[in-house]
Amino acid sequence: MKTQLFFEVLLDLRRTYVSEMDKIVNHYQLSSAQWFIFKTIAQTAPTTLVEVAKIRAIEKPTATKIIHRLVELNLIQTAEGKDKREKILSLTPHGNTIYEDIQQQVSSTQQKSLSNINVPVEELTEQLVSITQYYKNRRDDRFGQTD
Template identity: 40%
Template sequence: MRIEQEFFDAYVALYRPYINRANSILTAYNLYSSQWLILKDIAKHGTTTLADVSRRRQIEKPTANKVIKHLLELGLIQSEQGEDRRVKNLTMTEDGVDLYDEVRKKMDEMQREVLQDVDQEQLETMITNFEKMKI
C-alpha cells in the first residue's frame, strides 16, 4: 500500500469517530458538528455575514443558510440588516455566547483526551503538515 493511501486511511479512521464523539456532546444542546462549526466561526469572527461564513467554512451558501436558520431558531445568533440591504449581519446572542462557552469547555476536554498521547511538538508538526496540503 502506498504511503499516501495509508495517510488518508488513517485520517478517515480518525475523522468519523471524532465527529461521532463531538456529536455525542453536541446533541445534548440540540446541535450537530456542522452547526457547532458555524457557531464557532461566528464566535471567532464576531459580526459576519452568511457569505463570509460560507467562504471560511468552505460550504455552499444554501447549506450555510440552512444551518444559520437553525441557529437563529435556537436563539443562538441574530441577524440584522446591514448597510447594503442585500446583506444581513450575523452576531451571537447572549444565550449563544453562554452556550458556546459551556460547549467549548466540554469540547476542549474531549479534544485533550483524544490527544493525550501526542506531545506538543508532534501536534505542531501535524498542524504544519495539514496546512501544507492543498485540496
C-alpha cells in the same frame, strides 16, 4: 500504499472526532456541522454568511440553512448590513452561554484524546502545518482563494 494509509487514517480520525463532537453538541440540539458554523460565527463575529461559508468551505445555501437553524435556537442573531441583502451575524447572550459550555466540553474531550499520545502536542502541531496547507490548497481550488 503509505499514501492510501495516510488518507484512510485521516478519514477515520475525522469520523471519530465528529462522533465525539456529536455526543457533546446533540445535547444542545445541534449537529457537528451546525456546531462548526456556530463556532465560526462565535470566533469571527460580527461576520456575514458569505464569510462563514468561505471559512468553512461550504456552499452558501448550506450555510443559509444552518444559520436559519441557529437563529431558531436563539443562538445567533442577524442585523442588517450595508445593504438589505447582507446580514451581519453575531451570538445572542443565550448563544454566548451555550458556546462557552460547549467549548469547555470540547476542549476537555480534545485534551483527553491527546493524553494517550506519546508525541508532544507541539510536535503534532508542527506536522499539521503541512496538512493544513494541503487542506487550504484543496479549499482554494474548490471555492477560490480565501485570503
